[in-house]
Amino acid sequence: MQNHNANSIPFYQVDAFTSQPFGGNPAGVCPLTEWLSDETLQAIAIENNISETAFFVPVEDGYHLRWFTPGCEVDLCGHATLATAWVLYNKLGYTGELVRFHTRSGVLTVSRHGEEYCMDFPVTWPEPVAIAPNLTESLGISEKDIIGVWKAPDIIVLLRDKAIIDTMEPDMNKLVQIKARGVVCTAEGAHDGPFDFISRWFGPQVGVNEDPVTGSAHTWLVPLWSTLLNKTEFCAQQGGTRKGELRCVLRDDDRVELYGSARMTIEGRFYL
Structure with a gap:
């Protein structure tokens, strides 16, 4: 995990649900060692001005993951979860069989299958x-x-x-x-x-x-x-x-x- 000081945090923008550059859905991903204020998280999402920015911190059995649009925090986001897993596996040295994310929608897992990532999400019957x-x-x-x-x-x-x-x-x-x-x-x-x-x-x-x-x-x-x-x-x-x-x-x-x-x-x- 990369560290950040009070004035600097790492940032990645990842296009999810695509293998082509500038396709799919762009998500911002910010790894944190501890939570910043909600106001700061929202301000970063506004600055990014893309549909979702994901923030996560390590917890005992995985990561606590939150998602912000430029307007608010949301309960569930797929593409930013996929983007976060990509960052963990490809930039931060994660080697586990799957990633466990603790979220507003419960525990979500993501596993890597070659070039694809599989997200395990709860269903809602409309x-x-x-x-x-x-x-x-x-x-x-x-x-x-x-x-x-x-x-x-x-x-x-x-x-x-x-x-x-x-x-x-x-x-x-x-x-x-x-x-x-x-x-x-x-x-x-x-x-x-x-x-x-x-x-x-x-x-x-x-x-x-x-x-x-x-x-x-x-x-x-x-x-x-x-x-x-x-x-x-x-x-x-x-x-x-x-x-x-x-x-x-x-x-x-x-x-x-x-x-x-x-x-x-x-x-x-x-x-x-």
Whole structure:
């Protein structure tokens, strides 16, 4: 573990859910030896101005891990967890079979499998809800485009045609009024294509207009698609202009395995 003094801490920016430079979802990662104030953690996340910055400190059997958007601390983040594991294995000399992270969402583990990393996350089964009156207007689509809507921490909007997803331009000033962590729009992939389903995630409610690849959202997307497609293993793609991909395996113990690659793009230090 690299040490930091009162004025300097190490920083890595890692693109998660991609093997290509400038793909997937960028996450900031700051290893700490002890916790800084919440105000300082939030200020660093604001300075980074990317969807998530992860901070972690060692504990007896692993690490205590927290995630901050530019707007707030969040309960669960997949891509920044993947990025943190990448930093531990590739920059900080970690050699364990898996990493244990103590988080707001319980104990999460990540293991390395060649160039991929597997995150073991809890599942949330979404519940069907009515289409909110302002949802279609916020997303810039019509009600006939929608097959159904579900509620988890995010609102899930199932669309009839994946082509709608690529051309969506939500009104963030209206979308921020939707009462949820965010809104994820999803559709079945092409029958002759590599992806079982695709999605885009919008979260102005937490200070992230669009997140390229949201690992946590797949903890409710996967159980939904398992019901829709009657299968338990998926290849998924998420994103608009910037995209990433992941493999998902739904287990029978209400856990989901999310597999993805990552690569570092920036290494430096924060001076406080």
